Amino acid sequence: MNGVHDMGGMHGFGPVVPERDEPVFHAAWERRAFSLTLAMGAWGRWNLDMSRFALEQMPPAAYLGSGYYEKWLFRLEKLLVEHGFVTREEIERRVADLRAERRAEAPPDPAKEAQ
Amino acid sequence: MPGLLQAADVWKRVVWNRRAARLDDPVAPRFEPGDRVVTRNVHPLGHTRLPRYVRGRQGVVDRDHGVFIFPDTHALGLGKKPQHVYSVRFAARELWGPAAPANDAVYVDLWDDYLDPA
Numbered sequence: 001m002n003g004v005h006d007m008g009g010m011h012g013f014g015p016v017v018p019e020r021d022e023p024v025f026h027a028a029w030e031r032r033a034f035s036l037t038l039a040m041g042a043w044g045r046w047n048l049d050m051s052r053f054a055l056e057q058m059p060p061a062a063y064l065g066s067g068y069y070e071k072w073l074f075r076l077e078k079l080l081v082e083h084g085f086v087t088r089e090e091i092e093r094r095v096a097d098l099r100a101e102r103r104a105e106a107p108p109d110p111a112k113e114a115q
Numbered sequence: 116m117p118g119l120l121q122a123a124d125v126w127k128r129v130v131w132n133r134r135a136a137r138l139d140d141p142v143a144p145r146f147e148p149g150d151r152v153v154t155r156n157v158h159p160l161g162h163t164r165l166p167r168y169v170r171g172r173q174g175v176v177d178r179d180h181g182v183f184i185f186p187d188t189h190a191l192g193l194g195k196k197p198q199h200v201y202s203v204r205f206a207a208r209e210l211w212g213p214a215a216p217a218n219d220a221v222y223v224d225l226w227d228d229y230l231d232p233a
Binding site for chain 1: 192
C-alpha cells in the first residue's frame, strides 16, 4: 500500500542522529513488547510479511508520532485481535484497570491537598 | 498440551522464521546480471517491497540473490509464489533527476514480479 511507511525520498525529517551507547531497550515495557511479539509470532498464526503489513496499516499520524516499540505494540495488538487471541475490549479494559491501579498507588499531590 | 508454546522453543521458531524467506524451489530466473530492467508502475493495496521511488524506473540487474518467498502474496495469505530476487542498480539521476550526483547509484532488492525487460 502507498502508506506513510514508504518514506524513501521524503524531505523534512532532519538528519538521522545515532544515539551514543544506545541501549537495546529504553524502557522495561519495550523489552516486554519485543518478547511478546516474538513469543506470539512463534504460534505461527501469521508470517513475517503479514506482520509487516499489519504495521503498515497504523494510522499515518500515529505512525509518524510513534517510537519504534510503540509501533511494535500497535502491530502486536492488531494481530492478537485479528487472530482471536484477545478482543479489543479486553485490551481496553486491562489498560483502564492498570490506569486505576496507578492512580491508587500514586502518592498524594501536595498542591491538590492544599486546595 | 497441543498448541502450547514452551519458552525453550521460542528461539528455535524465531530463527526458523528468519531463514524461511529463502526457498530451494527450482524456479528459473527471468533475468541475469547485466540485464536492463524497468520496474512496474503498480500501486497494490496490500504489502509490497517495491518502494514508490523506484516504480516505473529503469535499472540494471547487478546480481541474483536466489529464490525467495514473494512478500506481496505471502502477506495476504495467498501463497509463497517462489521467485528470484535481484539487486537492481538505479542511477541516482534516474530516481532523483538531473540535480543528483552523476556517479551515485541506489541498489534495491527486487522480486521477479516487480520487473519487466527494459
